[in-house]
Amino acid sequence: MEINKILLIGNPNVGKSAIFSRLTGAKVVISNYPGTTVEFMQGYIKINDTRPAIIDIPGTYTLDPTSKAEEVAVRMLKDGDLAINIIDATNLERNLYLTLELLEKDIPVIVVLNMWDETKHKGIEIDAGKLEKALGVPVIPTCGLTGEGIKDLVKHLPKAKAKKIKCLTDEERWRHIGRIIEDVQKLHHRHHTFLERLEDISIKPATGIPFAVAVIFCAFWVIRFVAENLITYVAEPFFEKLWTPIAMKASALLGSGGFLHDVIIGKLVDGKIDYTQSFGVFTTGLFVPFAMVLPYIISFYLVLGILEDFGYLPRFAVLADNFMHRLGLHGYAIIPMILGLGCNVPGALAMRLLEGRREKFIAATLMAVAVPCIAQIAMIVGLVGQRGGGYVALVFSTLGIVLIVKGVILNKVLKGKSPEILMEIPPYRIPQLQGVIKKLWMRISSFLKEAVPYVLLGILFVNILYALNVIDFFSKIFSPILRNVWGLPEGAIAALIIGFLRKDVAIGMLGPLNMTTKQLVIGSTVLAIYFPCIATFAVLVRELGIKDMLKSAAIMLSVAIIVGGLLNLILRF
Amino acid sequence: MIISIVGMKPGEVGTVTDIQGGQEVTRRIQGMGIRIGKKIEKQGSHFWRGPQRVLIDSFKVAIGFGMAEKVFIKVERNGNK
Ligand SMILES: Nc1nc2c(ncn2[C@@H]2O[C@H](COP(=O)(O)OP(=O)(O)OP(=O)(O)O)[C@@H](O)[C@H]2O)c(=O)[nH]1
């Protein structure tokens, strides 16, 4: 039989994506928490002369078609030609339930015993040969980290056959599993390791909360330290020493003025290029993404990657569960929010894992309003920070308060209750340097490919809008709100328009407006709140449906008007 | 003595005897590995009706308070019956 479509299926966090990446060479996000993969990923593998597709399916505990994600998994099974069932060798019993369910289907199955390396230090001894006999399908021990066993797996692919055992009831399945376990697995006693003690310390409330505070503090410190050093010692010298002379030559060639000059180089300030004021595509357009944002992207994703791989996020989620319930969510919802701090798009995608429509709506609305992405954060730090660190803190604490107040209100107003957390907490694992770097590079290159073009486009757009007097037109219309409610100059409308496209550019546009510190604080806060960027918006429309998204957008705009207005009334500097 | 997960003391071990949730909740809980006949160890709980942590075989699960109240466990306690 010809194999065209191979499915990777298994419980969450068993290493499906790690194996997928080994088999196909495709780059995918691999992290130590359940629910990393939320979208189907497709890659290809070469077997003899064929090139079947391999699909990485989001993790699922059962094939019970009552839940949405599992429904899709079951549907996928129908047109798959082969299922590779990845199981976590350190959790054989629970994992085998899905295996039995798969064996009942009319599809060839190969079982992969992943995490084989971990069984040794966990005192678990599994007889893979016996398991193979008991299940009647090939069983291959692997290690997703080193690639051990992958060759063996590839060799077995063409030989797999459907088993199609008779359907069992729940109880029969568990009894069957019990017998298998008895036969193939031996447990040895062993002492607790340092990492296991750390697991306890970091999750018990009494020690876990101070631990979490310390982790957050260190994370911020490292992110800032790395980014600021990259800016001061790499990015700025590069632009000042190397780029400025080239750009100045180009400026002279273009006649130091005129439309084309302004688009490419921008306005000269005192005859010189000012990277935060000029707003040419090849000056500010490059400086914003590469010298202001990229350093923060690098440092943020470095720290996030280490925390993800270590397995800290699910613990943080458990600790935050109580707090999140006040906002109508449960602890797991903090994971999409943390991802959203990097970029709201993956954050919005991760919201698929939240149970109901109500929860998704609350989480999405909160994230879009109060969780600025790192590009935006970097710009706020860069621009508002010039006026003093306290003002940066003011912007972020305002967003924090908005998050809490809005969550509490939504939780009261929306019918229904917040669902409860039910989550596996994986063991801590020492992050592998190679894995961390690979993931960091993936995220950097997606910023370069998916964000930088929009930044350039945004700046080009600004120049065109100004040249066509479109901005003046909108300034006139919106100046009552801008001036009377928020106390902002009319020119700020341009930032609000560009903010739909890219928030980082929008914040940057506040720079040349000669604003007072108060205006700058209000301007950046409003920009963070009023609407998500277009990329996030598109994902949210898909995930929430257009109706809920419009409701959510109405909330965002009102919150922006209210919060900006309040700040304008309260702040005195 | 039969109590819910919530009633277990940290470090206490018991056997799951019943899960009294709706069908879907029960399935989710069982799919997670907390099922009838299984030995589980309570590891701790979080204040204000926060999540309960249990150890099953060699993996750890956090389960919300309300859900944990529906999972009944047989424990051996000396003294009080
Ligand atoms: N020690 C060890 N760790 C592994 C192995 N395979 C994967 N991991 C780690 O286990 C964690 C989970 O791996 P993923 O590939 O993201 O798991 P997944 O099954 O795709 O998870 P979801 O997408 O969340 O369902 C990561 O931290 C991996 O580095 C292995 O064989 N041994």
Ligand SMILES: [Mg+2]
């Ligand atoms: Mg995955």
